[in-house]
Amino acid sequence: MGGASPAVFRGDSFAQHGVIMVGIAYRVGRFGFFAHPALTAANEDDGLLGNYGYMDQIAALHWVRDNIAAFGGDPKRVTIFGESAGGWSVQMLLTSPLAKGLFAGAIVQSGGGRGDLMGTRHVRQDSGQVPSLETVGVAFARSNGIEGEGPEALRALRALPDQQVNAGLNMRTMMEHRATYGGPSIDGKIVIASPDQSYRRGAQERVPLIIGATSADIGMLSGSKERLFAMFGPRAAAARRAYDPTGTADDVSVAAAVGGDMAMVEPSRYVAALFSDQGLPAWHFRFSYVAESLRDKMKGAPHASDIPYVMDTVRYRYGEATTARDEAMAKIMNRYWANFAKTGDPNGSGLPQWPRYDRKTDILMDFAEEGEAVAKPDPRRERLDLIASMAKE
Numbered sequence: 086m087g088g089a090s091p092a093v094f095r096g097d098s099f100a101q102h103g104v105i106m107v108g109i110a111y112r113v114g115r116f117g118f119f120a121h122p123a124l125t126a127a128n129e130d131d132g133l134l135g136n137y138g139y140m141d142q143i144a145a146l147h148w149v150r151d152n153i154a155a156f157g158g159d160p161k162r163v164t165i166f167g168e169s170a171g172g173w174s175v176q177m178l179l180t181s182p183l184a185k186g187l188f189a190g191a192i193v194q195s196g197g198g199r200g201d202l203m204g205t206r207h208v209r210q211d212s213g214q215v216p217s218l219e220t221v222g223v224a225f226a227r228s229n230g231i232e233g234e235g236p237e238a239l240r241a242l243r244a245l246p247d248q249q250v251n252a253g254l255n256m257r258t259m260m261e262h263r264a265t266y267g268g269p270s271i272d273g274k275i276v277i278a279s280p281d282q283s284y285r286r287g288a289q290e291r292v293p294l295i296i297g298a299t300s301a302d303i304g305m306l307s308g309s310k311e312r313l314f315a316m317f318g319p320r321a322a323a324a325r326r327a328y329d330p331t332g333t334a335d336d337v338s339v340a341a342a343v344g345g346d347m348a349m350v351e352p353s354r355y356v357a358a359l360f361s362d363q364g365l366p367a368w369h370f371r372f373s374y375v376a377e378s379l380r381d382k383m384k385g386a387p388h389a390s391d392i393p394y395v396m397d398t399v400r401y402r403y404g405e406a407t408t409a410r411d412e413a414m415a416k417i418m419n420r421y422w423a424n425f426a427k428t429g430d431p432n433g434s435g436l437p438q439w440p441r442y443d444r445k446t447d448i449l450m451d452f453a454e455e456g457e458a459v460a461k462p463d464p465r466r467e468r469l470d471l472i473a474s475m476a477k478e
Contacts, residue, residue, distance in 0.1 A: 091401075098397035098415075102423035105158045107149055111141035114254045116247075118268050120208050121222035123239035135208040135218045135267075136275045139181070142174055143275070146187040164190040164426040166295075168392055169303075172196020173269075176356075179290050180283035181275050190429050192422065193296040194372075194395065195303070195349050195388055198356035199476055201279045206270040218267040225265035281352075284359040293429040294360050295422075296353045297370030297449065301385025304344015310336045313343050320471055327468045343472075346465070349388070351472040354463065358444040368431055369442040369449040371463075374414050374456065378406035386454075394418045394452070410456040417458050421450075 089108030096106030111117065117138030125134055133140060150160045165188045167175045172193040178184040179191055208218045216224075226232070229249065231241045254262050269276065283289050306313060310329060313336075317324040325332075328339050353369065360367035372391040375383060376399070393402035397419035399411045421431040421439065431439050437458045439450045447463045463469065 093393050093398045093401045094396060095398055095401070096396070098419045099423055099426070102420065102427075104423045104426045105153065105156055107145070107153070109142065109145040111145070112138045115225065115250050115266060117141070118218070118266075118270065119222055119225075120218035120267070120270070121226060121238070121242065122219055122234035123236065123242070124222070125209065125219065126234070127236070127239055131274075133272070133274055135270050135272050139174070139177060139269065139275050142178065143181070143183050143187070146178070146184060150187055161189060162427065163188040164192065166192035166194070166395075166422070167196065168194035168389060168395075169196065176280040177269070177276060179292075179294075180278070180280045180288065182277065183275055185290065188290070188292065190293045190425060191290070191295075192425065193294070193353065193356070194391055195298045195353075196296075197349055197352045198284075198296065199281050199352035205279075206267050208270045208272040216267075218270040221265060221267035228265055281356070281359070284356060287363050291363075291365055293366040293368075293425070294357070295368045295370065295425055295431060296357050297372065298345075298349040298353045299386040299388055299391055300371055300373040301341065301383070301387050302345040302349035303388035304341060304346070304348045306340045306344035306347070308336070308340060310334065310339040313339055316343075317471060317475065320474060323467075324471055327471055342468075345388075346468055346472050347475075350465065351469040354447075354449075354469055355473065355476075357442040361442050361444060366429065367442045368425075368439055369463075370452065371449055372418075372452045373454050374452050375454055376403055376406070376411050377408045378403060378411075391418070391452075395422055414452060414456050418452060421458075 088110060094108055096108065099106040118136060120135040128134060146163070146165070149163055153160050153163070165175050165178055173196045175191050175193050176196055176198060178188070205212065206215050206218055211217045211220055226238060226242055229245060231238050254266055259266065271278065277283070280289070314321045314324045328334065328342055350371070357367045357369040372386050372394070374394065375386050375390070393399045394415045395418050397415040399415045400407045403411065417436065420433065420436060424433040425431040437460060439458070440448050440460055442448065447466055448460055449463050451459045451461060453459050
């Protein structure tokens with residue numbers, strides 16, 4: 086949604102652990118991801134096209150490298166971290182040639198990791214049923230009465246007021262704008278492939294990684310559970326046993342469980358395994374804790390609910406409803422993240438030992454509903470193995 090100014094993103098707790106937190110702003114929507122043939126023709130940025138929001142992120146990392154020492158920071162110990170689209174951005178930075186050497190560690194919270202979470206679109210080439218970012222940009226221009234691909238079209242586009250460029254586009258309305266908004270795209274210089282393609286080649290930055298998702302993370306599936314189980318083909322019976330063992334689960338809950346596993350939970354395990362297989366330190370987590378004031382309203386930890394715990398800002402999120410147990414969980418997570426930023430390893434004095442991930446043992450750190458950090462074999466292994474069997478590795 087843009088912006089690091091809400092109080093939930095305050096970096097005070099990191100500072101108390103001797104870590105400087107830099108929150109960055111970057112362009113989103115059509116300001117961040119847009120292409121048009123007229124803009125391409127006028128490009129003066131060495132062929133950098135389309136992904137302006139990502140250019141902002143890389144520019145911010147250059148700024149940190151060049152300036153953080155003046156604030157007492159170490160430019161050789163930069164850790165990047167983000168959640169949701171921010172987590173996907175971290176994976177883009179891990180695999181972008183233009184971000185090489187700008188950071189020493191990475192943390193991905195609910196950022197997927199398998200396939201193309203943000204789409205398979207290219208900036209300039211239409212691909213099958215997926216129009217290029219330029220084609221989408223032409224459609225946007227025409228929706229505003231702008232025709233052609235020459236300088237006059239570019240002048241007309243640049244003359245549009247910002248409200249008309251945005252035109253109600255936000256996180257909730259993106260699907261309504263899909264004919265005229267393309268989002269992040271493969272441009273060949275910043276984004277060269279999907280992250281997992283780079284990971285499988287060992288072409289990512291070789292840095293320590295923390296990656297994970299929430300227990301009731303976001304998914305985009307809907308429909309009857311019978312249709313969902315049929316997606317598993319010859320493993321449909323196994324999927325039924327895994328996701329609806331008693332046969333009493335409703336369609337919505339099954340769709341949420343399968344969708345969350347498919348979009349966020351299994352891909353995080355997959356990326357942790359790819360890093361570990363290459364000898365890179367990786368730690369896998371699941372955030373299962375639910376604020377005590379919300380436990381009668383929700384089952385499992387939803388997408389983005391880990392943010393105030395990582396930041397140790399739960400009081401800004403829950404106000405007077407914040408409990409001592411909520412605050413204790415926030416202290417634990419914040420310390421793991423701070424330790425990782427300082428040393429490249431989340432472990433430290435007074436914290437439960439968090440083992441590195443290994444696909445054979447499949448141990449993750451569960452930030453459990455009981456309010457403790459518990460290292461244990463993944464309780465969803467059967468489910469996630471089914472999801473993995475549907476994907477191409």
